[in-house]
Amino acid sequence: MLDYLVTVLPAHAHIHSTDDLNTTNVLVPLVVYLGHNDGKFQGDMEIRHFIHWLYAAHTWARYTSQTDQRLDHDVAIILRSNTPCGDLVDAIIDQRGRIEVKxxxxxxxxxxxxxxxxxxxxxxxxxxxxxxxxxxxxxxxxxxxxxxxxxxxxxxxxxxxxxxxxxxxxxxxxxxxxxxxxxxxxxxxxxxxxxxxxxxxxxxxxxxxxxxxxxxxxxxxxxxxxxxxxxxxxxxxxxxxxxxxxxxxxxLKETLRPAPQTLDDFIKAGESSALEFKATLRWDTRTKQANKELTKVVVKAIAGFLNTEGGILLIGIDDHGTVVGIEEDFKTLKRQDIDGFQQVLIQAISDYLGTEFCKYLKVAFEKREKKTACIVRAQPSPKPVFVLDEGAKEFYIRAGNTTRPLDVEKAHEYIEMHWES
Known part of the structure; x- marks a missing residue:
């Protein structure tokens, strides 16, 4: 159950360690609930309702005094109530008068x-x-x-x-x-x-x-x-x-399934930790010829997404969010079309990262005013992804809206925290 909470709390509550909590007593009712419900919450909405209570208990210092008495009271609610989250919040309101922060x-x-x-x-x-x-x-x-x-x-x-x-x-x-x-x-x-x-x-x-x-x-x-x-x-x-x-x-809001995001949505959102723009895959706009170093930069960005929380790479979009298209890239290919572009991209990913990581990527294309953009969606990888470059192994993550290399020591720390904890 604790392993389950360690997974849920960072992803849903932005609680990554006990440093984020005033007291670990707020976890006791959660553990009791999970112990009586097959060790997991019953869907996203239930997770959110329990986090809502946890935040309220945390903010209003539910367990800083009369700790044993209040824990016994709240555990009893967990064991007997059909609506435990609402009843737990009501207990805080009874104690404090409100949960709204002024x-x-x-x-x-x-x-x-x-x-x-x-x-x-x-x-x-x-x-x-x-x-x-x-x-x-x-x-x-x-x-x-x-x-x-x-x-x-x-x-x-x-x-x-x-x-x-x-x-x-x-x-x-x-x-x-x-x-x-x-x-x-x-x-x-x-x-x-x-x-x-x-x-x-x-x-x-x-x-x-x-x-x-x-x-x-x-x-x-x-x-x-x-x-x-x-x-x-x-x-x-x-x-x-x-x-x-x-x-x-x-x-507490009911969640609605979001509509699929389009190229326009991504451009409007701008670059972030989960979104990056690249003007080309291999066409060097300065030298007016193919440059394999640019392909390597694209692959490093993809590795950064795989090693962090996933993300989206747009190729054919410049730093200003302008659709410049990948048509110049087409001209450098043996097969000068979308299929040829995708083959070269996937081959580069396989060469630098390994074929096994291609299954965590989805490649799509959209056109705007006769210009083609490539959309690469990366899921978080279940294990570390290294860029293999001339015999050396490099490790990249996303930091803000940039792709950042980590040295050996920091990469080891990151891997230990991100995958092995």
């Missing part, structure tokens, strides 16, 4: 408060990335990429004369509250200098578009000024509370 709940709250870890889960659910290296926070591995938090407005700037005093406990709470925290990997956190947010936040947004929004940072640059710090806190509390409530509401 901006005032965050006021003066530090990293010791349950809302801190709920905010950490929230930003992972929103697809947040590290502001300085682009690593997705939902997929970080290794000590260098452990998640830590950093002051958005540096404490050294706030603890200046005529601002806040480190000797005033109320001032200390204002400086260190959750609304002044951003989640980064330790690799970035240890290297940050005490910069004014008005200086560094625009750079973050330029390097990683939407990185600020995904961490619920107010978009108004006026609020990034030191003399607007408390206005910044007010707005960020509002954004965090609203996002938590939205996440909770989404968990």
């Amino acid at each position: 901006p005032g709940d965050l006021e003066g709250r530090s990293i010791q408060h349950p809302l801190y870890r709920m905010t950490r889960i929230l930003v992972k659910a929103k697809g947040a990335v590290d502001w300085f290296n682009g690593s997705p926070l939902d997929k970080t591995v290794g000590k260098s990429y452990a998640i830590e938090s950093h002051h958005i407005f540096p404490s050294s700037l706030l603890y200046e004369p005529d601002r806040y005093s480190p000797n005033n406990h109320l001032h200390v709470k204002v400086v260190n509250e959750i609304a002044n925290r951003v989640f980064l990997t330790s690799d970035s956190n240890v290297s940050l200098s005490n910069q004014d947010p008005g200086s560094y936040l625009p750079q973050v947004e330029q390097r990683y578009p939407r990185a600020l929004v995904k961490q619920l940072v107010p978009k108004d640059p006026e609020l990034w000024k030191l003399d607007r710090y408390e206005d910044f806190l007010n707005e960020r509390r509002r954004l965090i509370a609203a996002a938590i409530n939205e996440l909770m509401g989404e968990l």
